[in-house]
Every structure is written in structure tokens, then in C-alpha cells.
Amino acid sequence: MEPKDELQCCVTTCGLPLNANYWDQQYQNNETGWDMNQVSPPVKNYIDTLSGKAIKILIPGCGNAYEAEYLMENGFTNVTLIDIAGTLVNSLREKFSGKPIRILHQDFFEHNEKYDLILEQTFFCAINPSLRERYAAKCFHLLNGGGKIAGLLFNIEFERDGPPFGGKREDYQILFEPMFHLEQFDKCETSIPKRQGNELFVEMKKKNMSADWVKLYRTTGITCSGCKRTVTQKLLKTEGVKSVSINSDFSELLVVSNQPAPLEVLRNALADDTNYQLNETFI
Numbered sequence: 001m002e003p004k005d006e007l008q009c010c011v012t013t014c015g016l017p018l019n020a021n022y023w024d025q026q027y028q029n030n031e032t033g034w035d036m037n038q039v040s041p042p043v044k045n046y047i048d049t050l051s052g053k054a055i056k057i058l059i060p061g062c063g064n065a066y067e068a069e070y071l072m073e074n075g076f077t078n079v080t081l082i083d084i085a086g087t088l089v090n091s092l093r094e095k096f097s098g099k100p101i102r103i104l105h106q107d108f109f110e111h112n113e114k115y116d117l118i119l120e121q122t123f124f125c126a127i128n129p130s131l132r133e134r135y136a137a138k139c140f141h142l143l144n145g146g147g148k149i150a151g152l153l154f155n156i157e158f159e160r161d162g163p164p165f166g167g168k169r170e171d172y173q174i175l176f177e178p179m180f181h182l183e184q185f186d187k188c189e190t191s192i193p194k195r196q197g198n199e200l201f202v203e204m205k206k207k208n209m210s211a212d213w214v215k216l217y218r219t220t221g222i223t224c225s226g227c228k229r230t231v232t233q234k235l236l237k238t239e240g241v242k243s244v245s246i247n248s249d250f251s252e253l254l255v256v257s258n259q260p261a262p263l264e265v266l267r268n269a270l271a272d273d274t275n276y277q278l279n280e281t282f283i
């Protein structure tokens with residue numbers, strides 16, 4: 001088996017929508033190749049560095065949530081798990097019955113609360129890459145001031161379509177840096193053997209910015225990388241706009257600014273080409 005093949009975690013082929021039904025089927029059919037049957041060693045090491053046991057922790061796309069077990073055993077009292085797969089959530093509810101772990105059967109992107117820490121363990125790589133801008137914005141908005149995302153990101157491009165979907169350090173940096181201080185963003189040395197050398201350990205602290213300065217818009221009319229460049233350049237000329245990131249299928253656009261950048265002002269920046277439309281923010 002090629003090393004890259006070994007990293008493929010889901011058996012069901014791509015092309016299916018990666019929705020609740022898809023993930024539920026994975027659990028029903030025991031097609032859970034990503035499951036390590038143990039707390040992720042780098043995440044465990046990170047947890048060991050945390051001091052406040054009452055911090056509010058979210059684990060999105062938690063799967064069998066070995067990290068939550070470890071947190072609980074180590075006295076953390078405020079842990080929330082979210083997963084979209086009903087079969088999995090039912091088994092988690094049994095496993096953690098009577099234990100101080102909150103379990104939500106929900107789409108992460110629909111969740112709206114505040115946390116101090118989001119633990120990332122093969123959730124980012126499981127979502128459609130077109131949702132990466134949405135993930136970054138969502139995490140920003142879910143975090144309290146000074147809150148962090150910590151965990152693992154694949155630093156490898158897979159030959160086959162995912163999930164898992166891979167990626168590159170430089171691209172993640174472009175995506176996250178406008179909103180987060182990248183406190184750790186390096187090759188992970190403590191990955192499990194079959195992921196060794198292919199993961200980054202990240203610790204990203206939310207920048208001290210107003211929620212209004214991180215906005216995700218639905219877009220229409222952007223159809224190619226040329227349009228993407230044009231729209232980006234025009235928006236970057238708008239006062240206060242620090243970064244513009246358009247997702248991989250050109251349907252969502254993330255704007256980070258250092259002062260209010262109202263929708264009307266952004267629309268005006270694009271007004272000489274009526275093809276390009278920005279619609280109300282939804283995050």
C-alpha cells in the first residue's frame with residue numbers, strides 16, 4: 001500500500017454530498033478508517049499543557065471523542081461535543097451517560113455559542129474544501145476573546161479525492177492569519193506512525209477584532225480564477241479591508257477588515273461589473 005493510500009480514511013467514494021446521511025452511513029457500515037481508538041497523541045500533549053480546568057472546550061466533528069474522555073479523566077468540566085452523524089451521537093450518549101460531557105447532534109456550521117478552545121482532530125479535513133473559509137470564520141465567531149483553535153491539519157495533498165481532503169501549510173496560513181495569531185503552526189513530531197510527517201500541529205489565537213470585521217458573503221458571478229483575482233483586487237482597495245479569501249467553488253467570500261466595511265461599500269467596489277454579486281452575510 002502506498003503511504004498516501006494509507007492516509008485515506010473514508011471508504012465511500014467522493015461525489016456524494018458530505019451531509020449527515022453520508023456520515024451516518026460511514027458509522028452504520030463501520031467505515032471509520034480515521035478512528036484511532038485512542039486519544040490523538042499530539043492533542044493529548046496539548047491538553048496536558050492546559051491549566052484552567054473550567055475552560056469551555058468544543059470538539060466539532062468529534063467522532064468517538066477519545067479526546068473528550070481524556071479531558072474528562074483529567075478534570076476538565078466544560079466540554080461540548082458536536083457531530084452530525086446520528087448513529088454516532090446515539091452511541092456517544094450511551095458511552096458518556098451520566099458523565100459531565102455535553103453532546104450535541106448538530107451541524108457545526110449551525111452552532112452558535114462561545115468557547116475558549118476548539119480542538120481540531122480530523123474535522124477540517126473531513127469537510128468539503130469549499131467550506132474552509134466558512135470554517136475559519138465560524139471558529140472566529142465561536143471563540144471568546146483570546147480563544148484558540150488547537151489541533152492537527154494535514155500538510156499533504158492526497159492523490160485521491162477526499163475525505164480526507166489535504167492541504168498545504170501556506171494555504172492554511174493565508175486562510176487563518178488575518179483572524180488568528182499563529183502561535184504554533186509547525187510540522188507535528190508526535191503524529192501516529194501512519195500520519196507521521198504529514199500533519200501540522202496548530203495553535204491559533206483569535207485576534208482582538210470586532211465580530212463585525214470578519215464577514216462571510218455568498219457570491220455569484222465569480223466563475224474562474226481570473227474573476228477571483230479581479231474581485232479580490234477591487235475589494236482590497238476598499239478602505240479598511242485587510243484580506244479577501246474566495247472559496248474553492250467561488251460561492252463564498254470571506255472579508256476581514258480593521259474597521260467596519262459595510263456591504264454597500266463592498267458592493268460599490270464591484271459596481272462596474274454587474275456580474276459580481278455579494279449577498280448578505282450569513283456568519
Ligand SMILES: C[S@@+](CC[C@H](N)C(=O)[O-])C[C@H]1O[C@@H](n2cnc3c(N)ncnc32)[C@H](O)[C@@H]1O
Nearest residue numbers: 023034061062063083084085107108121122126
Ligand atoms: C473524519 S471523521 C473524524 C472524527 C473524529 N474527530 C476522529 O478524529 O476520530 C469526521 C467527523 O466529522 C463529522 N462531521 C462531518 N461534517 C460535520 C458537520 N458539518 N458538523 C458536525 N460534524 C460533522 C462526521 O460525522 C465525523 O464524525
